[in-house]
Amino acid sequence: MTNAHLTRRGFMGTTALAGASLSLPHAVHARTSPEGDSFRYEVERSDADWRERLSPEEYEILRNGGTEFPTTSPFWDDYTSGAFACRGCDLPLYVSEYRAQIEMGFVFFHHSRPNAVLTDIDYSDAYGMGTDGTRAMIEVHCRRCGSHLGHIVVVEDAQVHCINGTSLTFEAARA
Numbered sequence: 201m202t203n204a205h206l207t208r209r210g211f212m213g214t215t216a217l218a219g220a221s222l223s224l225p226h227a228v229h230a231r232t233s234p235e236g237d238s239f240r241y242e243v244e245r246s247d248a249d250w251r252e253r254l255s256p257e258e259y260e261i262l263r264n265g266g267t268e269f270p271t272t273s274p275f276w277d278d279y280t281s282g283a284f285a286c287r288g289c290d291l292p293l294y295v296s297e298y299r300a301q302i303e304m305g306f307v308f309f310h311h312s313r314p315n316a317v318l319t320d321i322d323y324s325d326a327y328g329m330g331t332d333g334t335r336a337m338i339e340v341h342c343r344r345c346g347s348h349l350g351h352i353v354v355v356e357d358a359q360v361h362c363i364n365g366t367s368l369t370f371e372a373a374r375a
Contacts, residue, residue: 243289243345254287261366262288262347265322265339270305273365277303281373288347291316293368300360306350307368309361317361318343319352342367 245253250263260266270276275284279301284294293316300308322337338352340361350363 241344241346245345250288258287258366261364265348266364267350268306268364268366273307275307275365275368275370276305280370283371283373284368285371286342286345286347286349287367287369288342289345290369291342291344293317293342293349294361294363296373300355300358302355302360304355307363307365308355309363310358312340312361316343317341317349318346322351 247263251259254262257266257268261268279296279299281296283292283296284307285292293312294309295313298309298311298313300310302308317340319338319340322339340349340352340363341347342349347367348364349367350361352359353362354360355362
């Protein structure tokens with residue numbers, strides 16, 4: 201999965217980001233900020249439970265902050281009307297009306313549903329942003345279970361959520 205992780209990060213670091221940021225909570229249970237505040241997710245599972253529930257690719261993306269290869273998600277170019285939920289806990293996250301029609305190999309949304317996602321700062325140098333904190337990225341994750349979803353990036357002068365389709369489930373709208 202390392203190559204997949206670098207492929208998307210290379211894409212974001214060199215083309216779409218233009219100074220945007222990502223956040224990334226990889227903690228399975230609780231996360232402690234530098235200020236000492238502790239945050240607990242509503243859904244907490246052991247590492248063994250996460251591994252049992254998710255495929256190896258899903259685990260790498262949702263729990264380790266990995267990234268799928270471009271165009272590998274069936275959602276990236278499918279604009280069917282419906283709703284997207286977190287693969288880790290089924291929390292409703294996005295609806296098709298929020299989709300941004302950007303054909304760059306990932307699933308893009310203008311925004312999430314209210315109170316569905318949290319963000320965190322990703323100081324990883326994998327994006328070529330540096331580790332000094334001045335050029336960090338913003339990661340998007342599920343507010344209920346902490347699963348990694350993707351990042352907030354700037355594409356075509358618009359700030360959008362660039363989401364791994366692997367992080368999502370989809371339910372088509374009823375006719």
